[in-house]
Amino acid sequence: MTPPKGDAGSGAAAPGLGEAQAPHYHGHRQRLRDRFMEAGENALADYELMELLLFRVIPRRDVKPLAKSLIERFGSFAEALAARPERLQEVAGLPESAIIEFKVTEAAARRLARGALEKRKVLSSFSAVTDYCRTAMAYAEREEFRILFLDKRNALIADEVQGVGTVDHTPVYPREVVRRALELGASALILAHNHPSGDPTPSQADIRMTKDIIAIAQPFGIAVHDHLIVGRNGQSSFKGLKLI
Incomplete structure (x- = not known):
């Protein structure tokens, strides 16, 4: 029996049965990473910087809506990172691994600021003191x-x-x-x-x-x-x- 035209037996792939396409957000992730590496943090909005963090712990989901929701809820990237874990747990769709990532990033920022302060005489570097305290x-x-x-x-x-x-x-x-x-x-x-x-x-x-x-x-x-x-x-x- 001759298979119908366009069937798998004809050698031509039927629509929708070919190789699966990568989710649309994969290209977005790479473009955002490239922009960050080429232009730095100032080239990114707060929600985009939040996306970069979420990429690390949510690999198979479009995280832009979650990133925007976090910024809207807490006010800024910095305020979201500094929020208490119990408040972050109230955010729908935010996994425990992301909360840990936020707290590690916050701790790293403090260590960097403190390191800048420890390497010099405190009174001769008022900007380092204020940066650290902030x-x-x-x-x-x-x-x-x-x-x-x-x-x-x-x-x-x-x-x-x-x-x-x-x-x-x-x-x-x-x-x-x-x-x-x-x-x-x-x-x-x-x-x-x-x-x-x-x-x-x-x-x-x-x-x-x-x-x-x-x-x-x-x-x-x-x-x-x-x-x-x-x-x-x-x-x-x-x-x-x-x-x-």
Whole structure:
């Protein structure tokens, strides 16, 4: 029996039965990678940078809708990375492996910023200090109070988070701050905390707390060089504002 024209027996492939085509997003992934490598991060929108991260953990799915959803929900690439794991778990379609990838990337950014700070005298590199504090805290959802402990040469001895509070308050105990400085043999401090609201303007409580620490530290020969407040919308310096 002669097979009908166009059947497999004729040697011509029937429509839809040939070699499977690669999903449309495969070409998009490679083009996005190429653009990133050739032009750098500034050539990509936040959702595109998010796509690059998601490529690594979701290999067989178009991740652009998920990337856009994350940016819309959290506000920016940085804020999505800094979001608490329990909030990320609320995002439909986001696997646990992606949340781990986000937290590893966030940790890597902090290590890079901290590494830049450790290689130089802190006071001679104010931009490195502010970059580090912004990377470490600017997008956190709760207030954190951080202290940079410095030696006599203004090199970094230690960087410690002394407290984590609510969205608008962190309890700080000035005597505990000075006690820790004495334990570490620090000669100077840089105080830093974040305002999750985004506005880095010092509050009256911030000013009072800073003055209390200065008053307790002074008899021990410990200087407070600055108090930085960081937020999504920028940063402020007590020294720059002539508050200390």
